[in-house]
Amino acid sequence: MNIAFLMDPLESISPAMETTSWLMYECNQRGHKVLYLEPHDIYVRKNQLVARMRDVSVPPDLGIEQYWRCCLDCLGREELIFEEMIELDAMFLRKDPPLQHQIMEFLTPVQDKVFLINSTTGQMAGNSKLYLLNFPEITPETHISRDPIRLRKVIESFGGNMVVKPLMRSRGEGVIKVSMHDRDNLNSLIHFYVNSFEPYPRRESIMVQEYLEQVKENGDVRILLLNGEIIGAMGRIPAEDDFRTNIHAGATPVKHKITDSDRAICAAIKDRLIKDGLFFVGIDIIADKLVEINCVSPGGIPRINQLNNDKLESKVIDFVEEKVLEIKAKRGNN
Known part of the structure; x- marks a missing residue:
């Protein structure tokens, strides 16, 4: 099979600890042709x-x-492979966030002919x-707004x-814990995150979510799902001076035994993930909340x-x- 990986530059990857490199390695072990490209390598020729890819x-x-x-x-080889996308059998979309929407729009017309992991839509x-708003029963209390006054009232009333989470970032970037104990800094932080110096329509909406106290001692759980089914999991314990559980933020991975609560959460989201073509995903759970x-x-x-x-x-x-x-x-x- 011809299996392509649309991803970050190969030189930026540390292969031993990257999921992408191990997926490529397994394809290579099975004798599939492994092709590499980056987002800027996609274009349109005669409709x-x-x-342009490298073997x-x-x-x-x-x-x-x-x-x-x-x-x-x-x-280092000079040859490039210029190939219509529909000649591929499968493509892993493994470019790290943020998502490049133009590339998703490019690829959407071929996703019924080439198996994309995950689908562009x-x-x-x-x-x-x-996306968490599809599952309100199993997620922490959540508020989203671009209005500093409203956000401050939410935090005041919560007690x-x-x-605070920016909506479009990853790996724990920009995630902070806030409370009314530091009112002066809280006000400044909210205004900074929503870009309150901008006119209201151009401000950035942010998520304010219940802080689950158990995370500091017990960390979170990363579960990998394949076609809605659990294939593996690990716990992640935050660093001593942090509450974020991202490995890139210094958290420590630990062995985790899947619980009944884990299974219930995965069952609750399975059908929606499959419907949306999200076949390979990682979910994070803290204290029985998604x-x-x-x-x-x-x-992972x-x-x-x-x-x-x-x-x-x-x-x-x-x-x-x-x-x-x-x-x-x-x-x-057909």
């Missing part, structure tokens, strides 16, 4: 969507670091924290700590593998192969 297929059975060096060596719907759905380049495979002696990338590629065969069978019947 057809085309991409980064290399010999199998290398260690991950050596494998990645061989992939990087492929970049699903990513455009699910990349924002607003306890709350978390706090994040990550559908744009979700991560290497660390969960280490904790559980697993090989989750194999399960993902098994699924991709099955979906590609389904698409080919449908096209053959």
